[in-house]
Amino acid sequence: MKVKKKFKGLSDKAVGWLFIGPSVLLLLAINIYPLVYAIKMSFTNFYANKIGRVPEFVGLKNYIKVLNKEAIWEKMQVTASFMFWTLLLQAIIGLGLALLLNRKFKGNELLTTLIVLPMMLSPAVVGVFWTYLYNPQVGLFNYVVNFFYDFGSFDMIGSSMLAPWSIVIVDTWMWTPFTMLICLAGLRSVPNYLYEAAEVDRANKWQQFIYITLPSVLPFLLLALLFRGIENFKMFDMVVELTSGGPGSATELASINLKREAFEKWKTGYSSAFAVILFVTIFGFGNVYVKVMNKIKER
Amino acid sequence: MAKVELKNLTKTYDKKILALEDINLTIEDGQFFVLLGPSGAGKTTTLRCIAGLEKIDSGSVLFNNESVTEDQPASRDVSFVFQQFSLYPHYTVYENLAFPLRSPMRKLPEDEIKTKIESISKMLKISNKLKNKATELSGGEMQRVAIGRALVREPSIYLMDEPLSSLDAKLRESLRVELKNIQTNLNATILYVTHDQAEATTLADKIGVLKEGKIVQIGTPEEIYENPNSIYVSQRLGSPKINVLPGSLFNINGNTSTFGIRPENILLGTGNYSGKIISIENLGSETVVAINFEGHEVLSSIQGAYKSSINETINFDINTNKVLKFNKEGNRINER
Numbered sequence: 028m029k030v031k032k033k034f035k036g037l038s039d040k041a042v043g044w045l046f047i048g049p050s051v052l053l054l055l056a057i058n059i060y061p062l063v064y065a066i067k068m069s070f071t072n073f074y075a076n077k078i079g080r081v082p083e084f085v086g087l088k089n090y091i092k093v094l095n096k097e098a099i100w101e102k103m104q105v106t107a108s109f110m111f112w113t114l115l116l117q118a119i120i121g122l123g124l125a126l127l128l129n130r131k132f133k134g135n136e137l138l139t140t141l142i143v144l145p146m147m148l149s150p151a152v153v154g155v156f157w158t159y160l161y162n163p164q165v166g167l168f169n170y171v172v173n174f175f176y177d178f179g180s181f182d183m184i185g186s187s188m189l190a191p192w193s194i195v196i197v198d199t200w201m202w203t204p205f206t207m208l209i210c211l212a213g214l215r216s217v218p219n220y221l222y223e224a225a226e227v228d229r230a231n232k233w234q235q236f237i238y239i240t241l242p243s244v245l246p247f248l249l250l251a252l253l254f255r256g257i258e259n260f261k262m263f264d265m266v267v268e269l270t271s272g273g274p275g276s277a278t279e280l281a282s283i284n285l286k287r288e289a290f291e292k293w294k295t296g297y298s299s300a301f302a303v304i305l306f307v308t309i310f311g312f313g314n315v316y317v318k319v320m321n322k323i324k325e326r
Numbered sequence: 327m328a329k330v331e332l333k334n335l336t337k338t339y340d341k342k343i344l345a346l347e348d349i350n351l352t353i354e355d356g357q358f359f360v361l362l363g364p365s366g367a368g369k370t371t372t373l374r375c376i377a378g379l380e381k382i383d384s385g386s387v388l389f390n391n392e393s394v395t396e397d398q399p400a401s402r403d404v405s406f407v408f409q410q411f412s413l414y415p416h417y418t419v420y421e422n423l424a425f426p427l428r429s430p431m432r433k434l435p436e437d438e439i440k441t442k443i444e445s446i447s448k449m450l451k452i453s454n455k456l457k458n459k460a461t462e463l464s465g466g467e468m469q470r471v472a473i474g475r476a477l478v479r480e481p482s483i484y485l486m487d488e489p490l491s492s493l494d495a496k497l498r499e500s501l502r503v504e505l506k507n508i509q510t511n512l513n514a515t516i517l518y519v520t521h522d523q524a525e526a527t528t529l530a531d532k533i534g535v536l537k538e539g540k541i542v543q544i545g546t547p548e549e550i551y552e553n554p555n556s557i558y559v560s561q562r563l564g565s566p567k568i569n570v571l572p573g574s575l576f577n578i579n580g581n582t583s584t585f586g587i588r589p590e591n592i593l594l595g596t597g598n599y600s601g602k603i604i605s606i607e608n609l610g611s612e613t614v615v616a617i618n619f620e621g622h623e624v625l626s627s628i629q630g631a632y633k634s635s636i637n638e639t640i641n642f643d644i645n646t647n648k649v650l651k652f653n654k655e656g657n658r659i660n661e662r
Contacts, residue, residue, distance in 0.1 A: 220410055223379050223412070224406065226398075226399045227400075228405075229403070238414060242416035
């Protein structure tokens with residue numbers, strides 16, 4: 028047998044590095060380096076606007092300051108409630124829509140495309156145009172609500188009671204399609220013969236849902252919620268455009284507060300410590316969540 | 327258990343592809359009925375129509391003389407062993423077996439469910455697997471669980487779609503025997519689909535042979551074997567396969583276009599015909615000898631081993647009483 032002359036050139040490993048090299052470099056430059064730098068700065072009294080002043084090492088002072096500040100805990104609470112309601116609504120509505128779209132009917136594909144549209148818009152743009160929709164005088168949102176039940180005049184963004192809900196509604200409107208798409212992928216992976224077997228075994232529709240559908244989509248839904256949770260923990264652009272954290276600090280999420288401390292008050296060292304705390308929080312929660320998710324998947 | 331009848335059943339897929347045409351079939355209460363045919367003949371479709379998983383175009387399905395044609399699968403109360411197992415993947419073997427018993431239409435007390443599952447799992451030799459997840463089983467175990475899930479119930483009819491096809495030969499044989507015992511003990515009505523002729527002959531009280539969506543012959547295994555009404559049916563049963571030869575050979579009289587003769591009716595060492603041996607296959611209890619006779623391959627099977635060698639010329643005779651004669655269309659002529 029004739030064997031072709033061995034190709035002489037780069038080894039497989041070298042080719043591999045060549046492919047991933049650029050992205051590793053980019054990641055190091057714009058993600059890892061700033062992270063390390065921020066951790067370093069969090070132990071100093073650095074002020075980025077005070078040029079020429081040499082930052083001094085202050086130990087854990089910044090961290091103690093952040094954790095002892097009551098306002099920070101208020102922001103955390105605002106963030107937590109925002110996350111809780113958005114994730115809950117997106118899970119329920121997303122799964123519901125996925126179940127509907129998983130049926131065969133005319134116009135199914137067109138409808139899916141339409142539902143997915145909000146997800147493709149820029150969050151800042153969404154924030155801006157919802158300020159118009161929420162406008163108490165001419166806004167469509169108030170008109171539609173009053174059409175069904177006359178609440179009289181109300182201001183979604185202006186009222187400190189309604190403003191947190193205004194951002195929950197917009198985020199849910201924008202990102203439910205995401206959970207829906209992932210759930211739909213999960214539903215499509217369930218083989219039809221399982222439903223046939225269940226039907227022959229005389230299970231009703233509810234049992235089919237509980238025994239077959241739900242366990243099959245649950246891992247998918249949890250994954251979608253993980254993505255949404257991480258995104259919403261650091262939610263910034265949409266809320267800034269919509270309410271800029273107001274009224275007062277009713278919708279001031281942790282990330283918005285962080286930006287104010289860092290780039291309005293220029294307390295760089297202090298806000299670096301805050302950022303590190305947020306990072307550790309989400310990293311910790313994320314890891315625990317992934318562990319739980321894998322347990323459920325194995326079940 | 328019930329008597330199940332199909333009357334003039336016709337089924338098309340997508341209004342174009344004819345899957346079943348004018349099927350008439352009666353499965354008596356307590357009968358083991360086997361549908362035999364190659365893949366694509368419509369065996370599975372027949373089962374699905376009886377289960378109610380497919381809507382039929384015309385005709386009717388009767389359980390105990392009552393029409394269930396318009397009924398949903400759940401109200402027909404059949405049990406189905408699917409070819410692809412279709413166990414519920416997120417649950418244990420126990421939960422899979424309990425599932426049909428926990429249906430709101432049947433709701434048994436839990437301790438009764440437990441006793442039932444224990445006896446069934448013992449019978450199918452899966453007692454030690456009850457706590458395993460359905461996805462952690464081997465193919466054979468999955469198939470036994472699937473059979474068990476059908477057997478825990480006492481439905482109108484058991485429908486089985488090639489339930490043994492994915493098992494290894496040894497297990498298949500033992501389960502075949504077990505299945506026949508279960509059926510006799512329960513006096514169960516079973517409609518069983520297979521393309522395996524050994525399963526068909528060993529299990530069946532009656533065999534229905536399907537060809538391209540039509541029933542071509544119904545009879546006991548002996549009738550189908552001894553007295554097939556066409557070449558097609560004669561080729562369904564018998565191993566080694568029946569010899570199908572042109573009528574001009576061996577001076578078979580009448581207007582026979584083709585005739586068939588089973589290998590055990592070709593006798594070696596005597597007679598006026600002679601040919602060269604092409605191959606000798608020793609299967610243990612029998613030996614299959616292939617002979618070239620005037621350009622045609624003729625198979626003969628004889629008891630025990632056969633001492634001879636390839637290319638040797640050999641004399642043979644045919645048992646003329648056992649010759650099956652067919653006309654140009656492949657149908658049997660002068661049937662008894």
